[in-house]
Amino acid sequence: MSALTSMPPAPLAVPADVAIALTGVEKRYGTHRALAGIDLAVGRGERIVICGPSGSGKSTLIRCINGLERHDGGRIVVNGIELTSEDGTVQDVRQEVGMVFQHFNLFPHLNALENCMLAPRLNRGLSRAQAETLAMKHLERVHLADHVRKYPGRLSGGQQQRVAIARALCMEPRILLFDEPTSALDPEWSTRCSASWRNWRRAV
Amino acid sequence: MTGLPIDLTLARDSLPALLVGLRTTVFVVALSLLFGLALAFPICFARMSKLRFPALMAETFVVFFRGAPVLILLYLVYYGFGQIDALRNGPLWILFGSAWGCAIVALSLNHAAYMTEILRGSLLAVPRGIVEASEALGVSQRNIFLHVKMPLAIRYGLKAYQNEVVSFIKGTAVVSVVTITDLAAVANGIFEETYDPFTPILCAAALYWAFVNLVRIGFDLWGRWLDRHKMDRERAPVPVLQNVPTRGRLLRQIGRVRGRVL
Ligand SMILES: Nc1ncnc2c1ncn2[C@@H]1O[C@H](COP(=O)(O)OP(=O)(O)OP(=O)(O)O)[C@@H](O)[C@H]1O
Ligand SMILES: [Mg+2]
Numbered sequence: 001m002s003a004l005t006s007m008p009p010a011p012l013a014v015p016a017d018v019a020i021a022l023t024g025v026e027k028r029y030g031t032h033r034a035l036a037g038i039d040l041a042v043g044r045g046e047r048i049v050i051c052g053p054s055g056s057g058k059s060t061l062i063r064c065i066n067g068l069e070r071h072d073g074g075r076i077v078v079n080g081i082e083l084t085s086e087d088g089t090v091q092d093v094r095q096e097v098g099m100v101f102q103h104f105n106l107f108p109h110l111n112a113l114e115n116c117m118l119a120p121r122l123n124r125g126l127s128r129a130q131a132e133t134l135a136m137k138h139l140e141r142v143h144l145a146d147h148v149r150k151y152p153g154r155l156s157g158g159q160q161q162r163v164a165i166a167r168a169l170c171m172e173p174r175i176l177l178f179d180e181p182t183s184a185l186d187p188e189w190s191t192r193c194s195a196s197w198r199n200w201r202r203a204v
Numbered sequence: 205m206t207g208l209p210i211d212l213t214l215a216r217d218s219l220p221a222l223l224v225g226l227r228t229t230v231f232v233v234a235l236s237l238l239f240g241l242a243l244a245f246p247i248c249f250a251r252m253s254k255l256r257f258p259a260l261m262a263e264t265f266v267v268f269f270r271g272a273p274v275l276i277l278l279y280l281v282y283y284g285f286g287q288i289d290a291l292r293n294g295p296l297w298i299l300f301g302s303a304w305g306c307a308i309v310a311l312s313l314n315h316a317a318y319m320t321e322i323l324r325g326s327l328l329a330v331p332r333g334i335v336e337a338s339e340a341l342g343v344s345q346r347n348i349f350l351h352v353k354m355p356l357a358i359r360y361g362l363k364a365y366q367n368e369v370v371s372f373i374k375g376t377a378v379v380s381v382v383t384i385t386d387l388a389a390v391a392n393g394i395f396e397e398t399y400d401p402f403t404p405i406l407c408a409a410a411l412y413w414a415f416v417n418l419v420r421i422g423f424d425l426w427g428r429w430l431d432r433h434k435m436d437r438e439r440a441p442v443p444v445l446q447n448v449p450t451r452g453r454l455l456r457q458i459g460r461v462r463g464r465v466l
Contacts, residue, residue: 066340068336068339068340091342091344094339094340094341094342095342097340098340098341099337099340101333101336101337101340103333105331105333105334105336105337106334106337107334107337107338107352108334108356108433109355109356109359109430109433110433111433118338118341118343118351118352119338119341119342119343122343122344122347122351123341123342123343123344151433153433164337167341168340168341171341171342
């Protein structure tokens with residue numbers, strides 16, 4: 001990376017219909033190579049699933065795409081924005097990318113509705129009423145309208161995961177990253193989710 | 205009223221003076237808690253900074269002021285600083301020239317050192333994943349601190365904060381050595397006038413006790429309000445005495461709780 005930062009690299013030629021482009025992405029933890037030269041191109045509107053055994057680096061890959069983890073080599077371009085070591089680019093990328101975590105990571109001190117309202121209010125300056133309407137829309141979409149006032153500690157695993165999905169959707173990202181999207185959902189919900197994702201024009 | 209160590213007439217007569225002393229104690233406490241907390245934030249940020257120099261400075265501050273006894277700190281500031289000519293002729297003399305200034309400075313520094321550690325521990329206790337979730341939502345670092353880290357840190361650190369405040373209140377009695385007539389000083393004055401070794405001290409103790417417990421109740425209410433999100437999971441079937449659940453209702457309740465867990 002140091003060679004790259006000293007001299008601005010030539011912009012990577014990424015076709016406009018490619019949402020995510022990875023070339024030779026490397027990630028090392030100490031001596032362990034979690035990602036070894038990953039090349040990947042995901043088109044707009046395309047949905048892909050990454051499979052692999054436990055510990056193979058799926059989460060690491062996803063975390064590199066929205067800059068939660070700095071990659072040690074290669075290049076990542078998301079919606080035409082290249083992730084570099086500058087803080088600004090990470091922030092730009094995150095406005096485009098939503099993420100649902102393997103362990104949900106809901107805000108424990110906020111109820112389901114407030115979990116969904118926080119980011120739209122802070123990032124997009126929505127009023128309380130606007131944010132609430134938006135959050136309700138997405139919570140209804142995952143069939144949680146009856147549980148919006150509950151705190152995460154009182155929701156079941158599957159319900160928590162659906163709140164996490166709604167929370168990500170509230171930022172209306174153009175790209176959605178799911179880490180184990182249906183791990184906590186029962187089979188019926190899994191199929192229902194995949195069916196509804198098929199209807200959404202989203203990548204990954 | 206023999207047999208009682210307390211002279212009730214003296215207690216009644218000295219109450220007004222003791223209350224004035226209590227008011228002074230409350231002012232000393234409030235001001236030092238305020239300045240101490242305000243100071244603790246920047247020092248805590250420095251302590252947690254990745255930059256070596258600020259982190260080292262902050263750590264030195266904490267080690268020094270946590271280790272230094274407040275009594276000696278007060279003597280040093282009040283009597284020692286007056287020996288420094290540059291300070292006596294400088295603008296800061298307004299602060300260090302008065303007993304109040306010295307007392308508030310010394311107590312605030314002491315409180316800030318403790319609060320830095322409490323704050324740091326609480327911030328470190330915020331789960332990494334929750335901070336990452338906020339980052340992934342594109343929330344700025346400043347907003348993550350204000351809306352995610354601090355609200356959680358307050359919950360984690362409230363008990364430690366309460367302990368610090370309670371022991372700090374009792375510790376403020378040292379300000380009488382720099383001529384501030386706080387509650388302890390008033391009680392001591394009454395003792396010197398009457399030679400009654402018990403009445404003024406026990407009355408003062410009762411007032412300290414009341415003050416400390418008022419603060420404790422305040423903290424408890426605050427903590428309960430903050431923990432309202434846990435409320436009906438952990439304290440779900442509140443046994444109200446006038447309305448003791450019958451066996452049938454109790455079983456149904458247990459069934460409900462089970463059903464939720466399953
Ligand atoms: N912060 C870290 N420090 C050191 N090693 C790490 C760290 N994060 C991940 N790893 C290692 O990187 C490898 C990939 O981890 P990752 O979490 O991406 O796996 P995964 O494919 O998501 O697995 P799972 O299906 O179990 O979630 C693992 O061997 C893991 O031990
Ligand atoms: Mg994983």
